[in-house]
Amino acid sequence: MSDKVTPNYPDLLGGLTGGSRCNINVLQLALAVRPRVVRAGKPFEAILVVQNAADVDVDLTATLYLPDKDPRKLKNPFISYHTRLVIGLRPAEVGYIKLPVACAAATAPHDGYKLGMAVQVKPLAKPQRIRQTNGGGPVNALNEAVQEEMEELGKLHFSTDKQFGLSDMLEVPFGVMSGRVGHDVDPHPGWVSLWTMSDYDDPAGMFQSYAKLLAEHVLPKLTPEHMLEPLRQATLSNFEKAGYALKPAEALFIAKMLARVLQLADPVHDLGDYRADHVYNVLQTIHTHLGDGAEAGEPVELPYWCQAMLRAIADNREAARHPVNIISQRLYHDLLRDAVPLAIQLIENEVGTTLGSSEDAQNYTEQLIHQLNQSAGLAFDYVYMPLVMGGLICGSRVVIQREHLDDSIRGLQSALEVRRAEQNEANTPVFEMAGQILDRYSQQFNFVM
The missing domain is CATH 2.60.40.10 (Immunoglobulins)
Structure with missing residues (x-):
């Protein structure tokens, strides 16, 4: 050691x-x-x-x-x-x-x-x-x-x-x-x-102290079976408070995008997912910094939700035993800070186009969070780009028992048609991109069926 x-x-x-x-x-x-x-x-x-x-x-x-x-x-x-x-x-x-x-x-x-x-x-x-x-x-x-x-x-x-x-x-x-x-x-x-x-601003010390609690109590609960429904409910609530009531399918796919971030913290079946930056893999970070062969002094990179979770555990150790409620209710915005850049990466890989720099993604994320904190002002483009579209792209990886993905996709198709009433010149590119990705995944799903 x-x-x-x-x-x-x-x-x-x-x-x-x-x-x-x-x-x-x-x-x-x-x-x-x-x-x-x-x-x-x-x-x-x-x-x-x-x-x-x-x-x-x-x-x-x-x-x-x-x-x-x-x-x-x-x-x-x-x-x-x-x-x-x-x-x-x-x-x-x-x-x-x-x-x-x-x-x-x-x-x-x-x-x-x-x-x-x-x-x-x-x-x-x-x-x-x-x-x-x-x-x-x-x-x-x-x-x-x-x-x-x-x-x-x-x-x-x-x-x-x-x-x-x-x-x-x-x-x-x-x-x-x-x-x-x-x-x-x-x-x-x-x-x-x-x-x-x-x-404490630097998570390294808290990580040293509480990595074991993360591995034993937090990471095992970050599966879609545990997280998807609480995140869906939290998404409905947060967007409704911001004055933009979501359709059920929209909330579901946003929740899938958020749950995907948590799923990658302990990616048992996704070690080869090239689309996810290593910073999302908390279990790997634990092994790298605290396992055999770890080198002292190496900087610790953790997703935003994990840094916030460490602060919650530091404030009260019992938080480690209730990660589902704490993440979905108290750390929702921290999770968004991880989910938005990842969703942008997924969309860029899907359409083969660069949507902006990493700094642009961070600024976009903070604008979205700012609008969520307001009682009005949230619009279609901030909802679908990138969260709904990102959730659609990773949706087949974030599934729970007895879920019918075809019904969810059809629900999103219906929601997008209803949203056409909000279309204008400024958000037309987002409508077009959302329609293209939705058509592609509808065809792919039907082909598999």
Whole structure:
């Protein structure tokens, strides 16, 4: 077996602390007080930044410990009604706990107070490390809200000092000065999530972590028997919402085109299908990158639907056990991004004409998805070119038991005749091409019969 590259997910915590961290079990932590110098009589917050360095869910129990007296021997100078919080972190998640604290008005000014946070860490499955103990990978683009959170957290003075006792405890120093105007503090404790695997742009790390789940639970469900009907229903719904109600045969052949993409992810009987780019073959990618003889560092190419499925699994592992519903309902547009270019390839091979560049195909795909997101504007040419025609070309490969393909083709012939009312000068070439391909496959099917 070749050496595998351990995923090294973005190091948000290191970006806040300058690289230091406290490693406890599979979590990386840093503790701060906001503000660092507290006004007597004013509230403040204990902030514990947490970075999950594992690919599994982790339960974290955080318990706050406050100084029990000040230098003048005043008891209970600090009070919190929320000293314990239990949170569940998702794989690779980064976020922070905030616990509000009140400082008594009579608390003595002093710069040597210490606040402690004891933590108990419980991985909920056998973990695999996806961040190194001394850090992680570079931080990619963050959304605007998270950027603002990171900027505010970056102003704090974090401590990664740890004391050992019955539980692991971090400590951070803070000061108190005479009370005047203080900072406003949210009185509610809570957990603020900053980053999860679903925010990761590079699928390579998720692929390393979840390829086995793909192979064992997702790919076996991507057969026409499992996928065709859910995709047909999703197609009817998506196009109706866009203001273009499909005929039953149109929805069926679009669903066949979508199902063909998924079928090629594990092409048991289609290894010689020259018309499909290798990127669709997810099983082959798994063997290439994770099997015997795999070379570390090779780029991972995956179809769009698979990248989105990996993000869904990263967000919730149970997603791997329900690929039919997730792909047909949540990942429909991602699947379209794979199906449209493939359908264009099929049409080009069928008619012997180049319809445009790969960049043209991508732009066309995004235009189609944009129109699907609108309540009106979708027209005949975007429906038939290339999805319906592509589905017709690959239709005999995407069949289920008790399906009568001749009835489906006749249904599409009838649908095309009804659509003639929509024909105009601009879309006439699409009508003509659709008619030619439909006639060709009707004759071919009748000849076989």
